[in-house]
Amino acid sequence: MKRVLFVDDDEAILELYHQVFSREGYDVKTCLTMDEAREHLARFPVDAVVLDIRLAEGLGLALLREIKAKTPKLPVILSTAYARYQDDFSSWLADAYVVKSADLGELRSALRRTLGEGP
Secondary structure, X not given: OOEEEEXXXXXXXXXXXXXXXXXXXXXXXXXXXXXXXXXXXXXXXXXXXXXXXXXXXXXXXXXXXXXXXXXOOOOEEEEEOXXXXXXXXXXXXXXXXXXXXXOOHHHHHHHHHHOOOOO
């Protein structure tokens, strides 16, 4: 079972991700802050990270840079409501960039691709 860490400052979104992706067979872990995510990543292995860009305490791009510096092969998917960050050089470190939507199809596909589970 692949373990996926979702980092978002919106509890409702995290609950949605937990429900949907757990049903799809993933071991879902969630964090509301970058500090929680750092702590989780330091203590537990994960197979992928889904990271919101705009978090309450700052930009998730800083966490993306940290993750890629420590574990360059760990897949990170940026998930955001703001398409404008696609042009930020830091976002290019991500393995995928998904604009949030009520339809989780794009995120689902990006997660499968980054985990090598198909298209």
